[in-house]
Amino acid sequence: MKRRNLIAGLGAAGALAACSRTPSADCAQSSTNTTSKAETLEWKMYTTWPKNFPGLGTAAAFLAEKITAMSDGRLTVKVYGAGERVPALETFDAVSRGSAEMGHCAAYYWKGKSPAAPFFTSVPFGLTGQEMNGWLYFGGGLELWRELYANFNLVPFEAGNTGTQMGGWFNREINSLADLKGLKMRIPGLGGDVMQRLGVTTVNIPGGELFTSLQSGAIDATEWVGPYNDLAFGLYKAAKYYYYPGWQEPGPTLECIINKDAWDSLPADLQAIVSQACQATGSQMLAEYAARNQQALESLVNDHGVELRAFPDEVLAAIRDASEQVLKELVAEDAFSRKVYDSYQTYREQVRQASALAERAYLNARN
């Protein structure tokens, strides 16, 4: 009885949806066409962040909501937080094999799949969010990204950016390169590789353990994201100095990855809807961080006595040099990664001057 009800229910729901635009005798016939535009799809989106995590999880929710609304429910997307169905770092493989149709994550998590992956999120001393979008949409970046992910049965989209992050929390001041030697810092990825070259002992600790590790003295410093996310983590209670700028992630892009078979099965209008929802999410997320970071920053400084510090010029210069070396070595042994690196570096060198005369010169004049 239950089973009959379930099947009947599904049938009714399916027919209702499939027939919403075809109120005619042809309804049953048209709903059996699997490529019909009136077909109703439910997609799963796995993510590498907790559900509704500020900025990152809220962007995933925005993306899902907009796809569902624009398609009038023909493509309904349900978001799963990290660990709900698979651990965060298995999202790539899960979407690749089709366990979920979509993922919202960051390419640099997949460095083990290709040394080129980090270029599609952020690299030390790389592009800002706005510059990154220029490379992706008008500088050949997106084409390279698609070429890489095609090997994994995935189609990638830009779907978010946090803007320039902060340099991190330190329990003592960094006045010279000497102060970095022997420092124990949580800084994963390429930023960690850079810091190691300057004598820092780097460790990778999950976000949830940062506060305890910092407070117990197991680490002396940690980077996380920026004021909006860092305030919520309470890191200010365990370290007094908040350093800037976030050279390690100057404009990290978030990605929406889609299983290629699922993508290919979509009619053109739903493909356009997914693609534009991703791009709109990119704008929405940058706006959210722009507006929320400053509110969080004021709370950190005024309510919690955090001391803001700029990295000294000497330290930044050494970090910049080490960053170039790390990137070169990263791509040295992989031809495709070298191609991505060349495209990225050429664009970065060009855009540097335009940004210097525009946003940079203006922000300096205003402040």
Added chain:
Amino acid sequence: MKRRNLIAGLGAAGALAACSRTPSADCAQSSTNTTSKAETLEWKMYTTWPKNFPGLGTAAAFLAEKITAMSDGRLTVKVYGAGERVPALETFDAVSRGSAEMGHCAAYYWKGKSPAAPFFTSVPFGLTGQEMNGWLYFGGGLELWRELYANFNLVPFEAGNTGTQMGGWFNREINSLADLKGLKMRIPGLGGDVMQRLGVTTVNIPGGELFTSLQSGAIDATEWVGPYNDLAFGLYKAAKYYYYPGWQEPGPTLECIINKDAWDSLPADLQAIVSQACQATGSQMLAEYAARNQQALESLVNDHGVELRAFPDEVLAAIRDASEQVLKELVAEDAFSRKVYDSYQTYREQVRQASALAERAYLNARN
């Protein structure tokens, strides 16, 4: 005969489009239902730029194309360049009264309707593009904009941003405030009001006459947009010095305006499609300028011998002070404009510090 053919042709086209998803006997009936989702709408978009004008016109084309694609032709948008149907500066009134359903333009053109209008594009020493989106989407800006435009039977959306512009072309160097006195410059809007306070004689000349006016010596200087647009205008042939930064328009937002009756007649899914297409266009346009400005800049400097100059600190400081005065006086006699100003200023003051630690500090460290 001709008339009959025309009517027959329209009828056939209308039926074809309306029936594209309903190949059934009910077709004629369903196409008479004006709120049916299968109804096919054709909207006109008037714009304040030439069709496909780099950056501005290409953004309008992108917006129209994405709405059409996402709706699978249920809402088809046809773009008209400035002057094709109405003169550029009559776009607002034309959309307000429903001659066209949409417009792609810039709010500061409508300062005559409300002193608050420029805040929704850009004001001297105001917000950058990224900061502006923070105010619009998360700082109450969009709600204020909607409140203002409701008085004109319009619904506004953010649909583009050029990023920080350049300060302009000068036929002589500006080394001090004294060099501004008596200068004849084409600089419209609030930027012009600011310059007047510093002794500049400002004039407003249409874009098409800039080159001749500059070359003949009728004016000594002009601002336009930035490298991408300025290169195409050949301004480098008439003035040698290219000044930065573009304090007068640090991040101008482009708008999509929609006739309120037309908007209200859309089903929710088409409303979502239009809204998200606008937001995606915002990202696309910032990316286009980021990528194209640097290419144009290289050509200007390397191929055409243009000399880049920063405004001296003394000049920028005086411009900054004059800008604050101009904004205060602008809103002094209008309660709603004062409300917009207060919201904008509060946000700007807050976001200033966050941007200083993030994008600004990073761009300074990188360069």
